[in-house]
Amino acid sequence: MITIGMMIGDRYEILEKIGTGGMSDVYKAKCHKLNRYVAIKILKQEFSENTNFVSKFRVEAQAAAGLMHPNIVNVYDVGEEEGIFYIVMELVEGITLKNYIEKKARLSMKEAISIAIQVSMGIEAAHNNHIIHRDIKPQNILISKEGKVKIADFGIAKAATSNTITSNVMGSVHYTSPEQARGGFSDERSDIYSLGCTMFEMLTGRVPFDGETTVAIAIKHIQEEMPSPREYVSEIPVCVEKIIFKCTQKSPDRRYQSMGELISDLKRSLITPDEDFVKIISADTGGTTKVISEADIQEIKDSTGEIELGSGMRLKDREVQKLTDADLEEAEQDADYAPVPPRKKKATAPEIEENEPEEDDDPAYDDDYDDDDDPKMERITTILAIVAAVIIAVLALVLVANVLMGSSKNSGKNEPQTQDTQVEQEKDTVAMISVVGMNVEEAKSALNNIGLGTKVTKQESDDVEVDLVISQSVAEGEEIAMYSTIDLVVSSGSSGISVTDVSGMTEEEAKAALSDLGFSVVVSSQSSDQVEAGKVIAQDPTAGSKAEKGATITLTVSSGPETVTVKVPDLRGMTESAAKEKLSGAGLKCGTVSETFSDTVTQGCVVSQSYSADTEVEEGTSVNIQLSAGPEQHTYKYVSSLDAPTGYTGGNVTVTIKATDGDTRSFTATSFPVAVNETGFKVQSGTITYSYMAKSKQPVIDSETGEETEEEVEEEVTTSPTTVNFVQE
Numbered sequence: 001m002i003t004i005g006m007m008i009g010d011r012y013e014i015l016e017k018i019g020t021g022g023m024s025d026v027y028k029a030k031c032h033k034l035n036r037y038v039a040i041k042i043l044k045q046e047f048s049e050n051t052n053f054v055s056k057f058r059v060e061a062q063a064a065a066g067l068m069h070p071n072i073v074n075v076y077d078v079g080e081e082e083g084i085f086y087i088v089m090e091l092v093e094g095i096t097l098k099n100y101i102e103k104k105a106r107l108s109m110k111e112a113i114s115i116a117i118q119v120s121m122g123i124e125a126a127h128n129n130h131i132i133h134r135d136i137k138p139q140n141i142l143i144s145k146e147g148k149v150k151i152a153d154f155g156i157a158k159a160a161t162s163n164t165i166t167s168n169v170m171g172s173v174h175y176t177s178p179e180q181a182r183g184g185f186s187d188e189r190s191d192i193y194s195l196g197c198t199m200f201e202m203l204t205g206r207v208p209f210d211g212e213t214t215v216a217i218a219i220k221h222i223q224e225e226m227p228s229p230r231e232y233v234s235e236i237p238v239c240v241e242k243i244i245f246k247c248t249q250k251s252p253d254r255r256y257q258s259m260g261e262l263i264s265d266l267k268r269s270l271i272t273p274d275e276d277f278v279k280i281i282s283a284d285t286g287g288t289t290k291v292i293s294e295a296d297i298q299e300i301k302d303s304t305g306e307i308e309l310g311s312g313m314r315l316k317d318r319e320v321q322k323l324t325d326a327d328l329e330e331a332e333q334d335a336d337y338a339p340v341p342p343r344k345k346k347a348t349a350p351e352i353e354e355n356e357p358e359e360d361d362d363p364a365y366d367d368d369y370d371d372d373d374d375p376k377m378e379r380i381t382t383i384l385a386i387v388a389a390v391i392i393a394v395l396a397l398v399l400v401a402n403v404l405m406g407s408s409k410n411s412g413k414n415e416p417q418t419q420d421t422q423v424e425q426e427k428d429t430v431a432m433i434s435v436v437g438m439n440v441e442e443a444k445s446a447l448n449n450i451g452l453g454t455k456v457t458k459q460e461s462d463d464v465e466v467d468l469v470i471s472q473s474v475a476e477g478e479e480i481a482m483y484s485t486i487d488l489v490v491s492s493g494s495s496g497i498s499v500t501d502v503s504g505m506t507e508e509e510a511k512a513a514l515s516d517l518g519f520s521v522v523v524s525s526q527s528s529d530q531v532e533a534g535k536v537i538a539q540d541p542t543a544g545s546k547a548e549k550g551a552t553i554t555l556t557v558s559s560g561p562e563t564v565t566v567k568v569p570d571l572r573g574m575t576e577s578a579a580k581e582k583l584s585g586a587g588l589k590c591g592t593v594s595e596t597f598s599d600t601v602t603q604g605c606v607v608s609q610s611y612s613a614d615t616e617v618e619e620g621t622s623v624n625i626q627l628s629a630g631p632e633q634h635t636y637k638y639v640s641s642l643d644a645p646t647g648y649t650g651g652n653v654t655v656t657i658k659a660t661d662g663d664t665r666s667f668t669a670t671s672f673p674v675a676v677n678e679t680g681f682k683v684q685s686g687t688i689t690y691s692y693m694a695k696s697k698q699p700v701i702d703s704e705t706g707e708e709t710e711e712e713v714e715e716e717v718t719t720s721p722t723t724v725n726f727v728q729e
Contacts, residue, residue: 001552002027002042003524008086009079012040021153023047028091031076038076039092043085054085061087066129071122073142073152092152094145097202098138106205106233109240110270115141116199117266118149123195124259126151127188134186136194137175138201173214173221174207178250181218189252192262196226196247196255203240204232208248215453215483222250239269242278254281432486434476436469440490443469453485458492460546466493493548501543502536507557510536518549525559533560563618570613571606571625579606579625591622597632604628636726637679638686644672645690645719652692657724659686679729687721 002025006014012029018039019026024047029040047053061078064087068074077088097115101107107115119141126133133140133151140153173181177193180186200208208227209220226248230236243265249255256262265278430450435443444454464470473487474480497517502510511521531537538556541547566587571579580590591610601607610624611617638657645653655676658664661683667676694717697710 001045001522001554002084003522003554005525008040008081008084009077012038012086012088014040023053029088031088037091039073039089041087041089048083048085058085064089067126067131069122069125070148071118071150072125073150089152090150092142092144092150094143096139097141097143097149097198100143101138101202101205107202109203109236109273112199112202113240113266113270115143115149115202116195117263119151119195119198120259120263120266122149122151123191124263127191127259132186132188133191133194134180135172135175136191136198137172138198139172141198173217174209176218176221177252178222179252181221187252188259189255189257192247192255192259193249193252195262196244199244199247200226200229203236203244204229206232213453213483213485215485219483237269237273238276239265239273239278242276242280243269246278246280249280428482429479430482432472432474432476432478432480435472435488438469440467440469440488443488447486451482452480453483455485455487456490457487459489460493460496461491462494464491466491496546496548496551499539499541499543499545499547499553502539502555503543504531505536506534507536507555510539510555514553514555519547520550520552521555522552523555523557526556527560527562528558529561531558533558565616566619568609568611568613568615568617568623571609571623572613573601574606575604576606576625576627583623587619588617589620589622591624593624594626595629596626597630598628599631601628603630633682635679635729636681636684637729638676638681638724638726639678640676640724641673642669642676642688645692645717647694647717648672648690648692649694654691656689656691657686658689658721659683659726681726683726684728685723685725688724689721690717690719692717 002014004014004016008014008029011031011033013032015028015030015037017025018028021041024041024043027040027042029038030036031038043053058078061075064073064075065078073092074090075087076090079086079088095103119136123133123136135153136151140151142150142152144150175194175197177186177190180190197208209217209224211217211220226245228241229244230238230241243262246265247255247262256265268275268277430452432452433446433450435446438446440456444456447454459470461470468491470489470491472489474484480486497519499519500513500517502513505513507523511523514521526537528537535558536555537558540554540556541551547553564587568588569582569586571582574582576593583590596607598607605628606625607628608626611621642655651670653669653672654666655669655674656664656666657676657678659681663681663683663686665678693714695712695714698713699708700711701708
């Protein structure tokens with residue numbers, strides 16, 4: 001049993017149930033391996049042991065997995081675990097087209113055509129891969145929040161082969177094609193019919209055919225003409241009405257022959273809605289009388305050879321075999337029948353009277369059609385008529401054989417068909433048979449064979465074996481209308497074991513009590529403000545009810561008070577006070593506050609937080625933050641060996657190192673080279689200068705004698721600043 005919170009395939013966590021179908025349920029799940037949400041379709045438990053249903057489920061996975069198109073729901077994975085068969089698909093957040101129509105009553109022409117084009121493109125991609133959906137309906141068309149249209153549920157799609165495909169009616173009856181309703185051949189054009197019915201509903205807000213029973217609706221698809229959508233919505237353009245009519249023709253040959261043709265007309269209807277451009281093939285086109293030309297006659301003769309029947313007649317290229325009873329029986333076994341209204345008239349083979357053709361006196365006739373070489377025109381015409389009559393006779397024999405066999409099956413006797421039974425077949429009623437005591441599947445088959453449907457109700461019984469019919473709603477022999485539904489009461493077996501009440505017990509106590517009675521137990525959790533964590537809140541089946549030994553009992557165990565979760569806000573770039581206020585408003589607490597260097601975030605503002613923005617956490621959770629301390633500070637040093645400045649001859653030299661930020665360092669040297677190791681600079685470069693006392697001789701003129709002499713003069717010399725680079729400490 002699937003429960004909320006369980007894991008499938010060690011990676012998919014079941015979150016909630018989002019849909020159900022005839023043979024499967026759909027759940028929203030989270031893929032923990034890829035951290036994304038998906039939809040999982042799981043085969044219902046009652047079908048998982050049925051090889052036929054499992055086979056259909058696997059075919060769905062194989063068919064859908066090969067389809068990759070924007071208008072088709074993608075399939076990600078398929079698997080089986082402990083008897084649970086599942087398919088993992090793309091999760092489309094939105095609503096079905098059916099719900100969308102109900103919400104808006106009906107769609108505008110442009111919106112309906114736009115949706116139809118997207119659906120057609122998805123179906124076209126499937127048809128190009130030889131896959132037929134066979135269940136196109138608004139319930140299987142999804143519209144995402146972004147407005148994207150996607151086709152879902154290829155649950156009854158099968159890979160189309162070159163062989164004839166004969167299948168039971170599996171689609172929804174309001175949208176099923178006539179050939180599907182009959183249970184006969186269905187191909188890509190069946191999807192076109194269903195799409196036509198869907199377009200009718202989009203534009204009018206109602207299905208084209210409705211009735212009290214599914215059988216009544218199916219018969220309308222087979223027999224009644226498609227109603228005009230313009231009768232309900234007069235503003236629908238004629239071309240759009242004709243597109244719907246062409247999609248929903250009873251004969252597949254008169255519909256669109258491919259999705260490409262339909263897409264072309266749909267697009268054209270958007271561009272020129274007032275233009276009447278849709279061409280519908282007339283119903284009697286195939287029966288138009290045509291004149292056979294002489295070239296046609298010659299082609300017939302060349303392809304068939306000389307044909308003669310009866311006395312003195314022969315088949316030159318083909319042989320005619322008699323149709324034996326075994327052939328008729330084999331033909332019937334190969335056919336797939338569905339209940340149809342009884343025929344009012346019977347086809348009979350036309351009587352063919354063979355007359356000897358008369359000679360034509362015209363010599364030219366003899367030259368062109370010599371009896372010794374080729375049959376005459378009249379003989380060819382007669383022969384063709386005879387061949388046609390033989391074919392009609394064979395078809396009539398097959399039809400009669402089918403009626404005889406069908407009557408034999410319905411009555412359960414091997415008596416030959418009498419005139420009374422023939423009259424009975426022409427009625428709209430049928431005599432009820434007894435199916436009490438039969439297996440439910442055998443009973444369904446027997447009633448379907450005489451044109452009746454079934455509705456099954458299960459009932460406990462200590463006397464009747466499981467799955468055997470206890471009673472029927474109509475007595476044996478009673479006349480009942482064809483296609484009626486018979487209510488069958490079917491045994492579900494003995495009343496079983498009384499389920500004990502385990503409410504309030506701990507999980508371990510409840511499991512032990514139920515296991516002692518022979519039940520299997522599965523557990524799901526649920527928050528509760530009243531029941532202590534770890535104790536049973538509810539059970540299914542309920543206490544006091546009865547269940548068979550070995551049945552599964554589902555326990556709902558309390559996980560304690562419901563945990564309220566909130567989303568963590570984005571605090572980056574905020575000041576410390578603003579971040580604390582934001583957390584408080586979201587129902588969270590501010591945890592530790594630390595600092596870190598940052599070259600991009602302003603000093604004093606939040607650089608990072610312990611929970612990412614939009615993460616869901618329990619209310620009251622503490623969130624730690626880090627504030628920017630500004631860019632990281634580095635120190636530099638100047639290490640070098642200095643030589644004596646130019647012109648220095650001795651004495652003290654003052655060496656000055658000045659950083660670009662103004663930081664100045666000076667020292668005195670008396671000998672060179674001298675080692676320098678200045679540290680703690682905050683910038684990477686500066687300048688260096690030398691200052692010292694230098695002696696020089698300068699000319700001096702004696703004021704009294706006027707003689708020029710040289711005197712030694714001492715003066716201070718300062719060198720020009722030289723750029724130097726520091727290294728990081």
